[in-house]
Amino acid sequence: MQADEMHPQAKAAVKRQAYMPLPHGRLGVKFARLLTRPVMWVQNRNPPPVGATADLAIPGPGGDVDARLYRPDASERSPTVVFFHGGGFVFGSIETHDRLCRRLVRESDCAVLSVDYRLAPEHPFPAAVEDAYAAVEWVAANPDAVGGTGDVAVAGDSAGGNLAAVAALMAAERDGPALAYQTLVYPGVGVDEDAPSVREHAGVVLSEADLAFFADAYYGSDVHRRNPYADPTNAADVSGVAPATVLTAGFDPLRDGGRAYAEQLVRDGVDTRYVNHPDMPHGFLTMPGVDRARDAIAALGDDLAAVLDAH
Known part of the structure; x- marks a missing residue:
């Protein structure tokens, strides 16, 4: 499941991130979000080109949800991938995942709608789930608004991967x-503090304290954590969900939970492709300077x- 050593490019990227530890607590979270804005402005200069982009407002249960539509071609209809960014349900935005979404458009020839769902701790569970599913329903009901063919998929990384899986479960x-x-x-x-991936790799990108803070901020209580719409590994039956690709990384504390959900999908008869990158850490698809990210995308x-x- 993991290589003997992390890839040198990934190791260098992790070392750079270590200088900016994730804050815990409401004031620290708000300050960190503000700091990411100029960083994202610099990082997103000269982005990978796509056919067209448009900023949209999608009606949601808590008010309009901001989203950005990336299209491979401004004049042609295409399938639509509804994308949810990572960040522990606390951080992350359309801007932090702009380059990833653009690359996904270029590699798939699909449109990508990146959803700026409500974040914890200000908006704990189920706010993000409600926004995510509202976006999926809106895209499916309004293909003309996104230049879509009517074919819809969901995607996401980290916390966004959770939301994509939950949206697929809710749809089913x-x-x-x-x-x-x-x-x-x-x-x-399926994050379990006793899992080998957590015991061995907590502290690589995500520490035990980070995982605990995100869980407390988002779930709030163990009662919510047991809800299948908070964590789809709690579902008794996932046989009706859409086919899936599940990607994990060898040096990721979340690895074993992702692998377990892939196995759960397979047991319930869902066509599933599982791929593990043994020498990569959590978050490598959005790490600057990691060539493997391009191949994975x-x-x-x-x-x-x-x-x-789409091709």
């Missing part, structure tokens, strides 16, 4: 939109294109 259980696919990138599901794009007939 509520007779909702017929999703074509779900792409779950090192998803934050290309493979994810190929999976989506094959199912959605």
Whole structure:
């Protein structure tokens, strides 16, 4: 499940991130969010080009939800991937995942709608889930608004991978939109402090304190953590969900939870492709200077294109 050593490019990226530890507590969170804005402005200069972009407001249960639509071609219809960013349900935004979404558009020939769902601790569970599912329903009901063909998939990384999996589960259980696919990138599901991946790799990108803070901020109580819409590994049956790709990383505390959910999908008869990158850490798809990220995004794009007939 993991290589003997982390890839040198990833190791260098992790070392750079270590100078900016994640804050805990409401004031620290708010300050860190403000600090990311100029960083993202610099990082997102000269982004990978796509056919068109548009900032949208989607009606949600707590008010309008901001989103950004990336299209491969401004004049042609395409399948739509509803994307949810990572960040422990506390951090992250459309801007932090702008380059990833653009690359996914280029590799899949699908449109990507990146959703700026409400964040904890200001908006704990189920706010993010409600926004995520509202976005999926809106895209499915309004293909003309996104230049869509009517084919819809979901995708997300880390906390966003959790939301993508939950949206797929909700769609199946509520007779909702017929999703074509779900792409779950090192998803934050089934996290167990006693799992080998947590014991061995907590402190690599995500510490035990980070995991505990995110869980407290988002779930609030153990009662919520046992809800399948908070963590789909709690679901008794996932047989009706969309086919999936589940990606994990060898040096990631979340690795074992993601692998366990992939196994759960397979047991329940869901067509599932599981891929592990043994020498990569959590978050490597958005780490500058890690060449493997490009290859991994290309493979994810190929999976989506094959199912959605985007090519």
